[in-house]
Amino acid sequence: MVTLQELKEYMRVTTSDPEEERVILSLESSAEDLVLSAARVEAGTSEGEALISDHAALFSTAVKYATAYLYEHRESADHNALAKDLRSILFPVREARF
Numbered sequence: 001m002v003t004l005q006e007l008k009e010y011m012r013v014t015t016s017d018p019e020e021e022r023v024i025l026s027l028e029s030s031a032e033d034l035v036l037s038a039a040r041v042e043a044g045t046s047e048g049e050a051l052i053s054d055h056a057a058l059f060s061t062a063v064k065y066a067t068a069y070l071y072e073h074r075e076s077a078d079h080n081a082l083a084k085d086l087r088s089i090l091f092p093v094r095e096a097r098f
Contacts, residue, residue, distance in 0.1 A: 001032055001052070001063045010064040011071060024071060031066035035059060038086035040095040055093050062089045 007024055008014075032043075039059070042048040052059050069082050087094060 001035075001056075002028065002060050002067075004028075006060075007064060007067055011068045013071075024067065027070040028063065028067045031063050031070060034066050034082065035062045035086060035090065038062070038083060039090040039093055041093075051093060058090065058093060062086055065089060 002010075004021060004025060007028055008021075011024070013020070013024065036043055036048075039051075039062075041051055043052070066082060066086060069085070070077055
């Protein structure tokens with residue numbers, strides 16, 4: 001959903017250390033999963049891909065936010081708080097379920 005360069009700019013990371021970049025990309029992958037789960041979207045389906053495409057900026061922001069959160073709180077991430085934040089960010093596109 002986002003490039004490594006976009007993430008580094010968002011997170012204000014200036015290093016080009018390959019190991020640090022691998023960490024960022026790993027966290028970005030986890031962040032994407034968290035974002036899709038919070039939005040209740042199934043990637044790989046035509047409906048899911050259409051929703052992601054139609055709201056690319058929103059999904060991009062959510063992935064950047066989640067990646068930055070996980071990066072900054074590597075040792076003590078509060079996943080409950082992160083999930084609540086993501087649900088708030090993704091509220092406009094989140095599928096309602098009861």
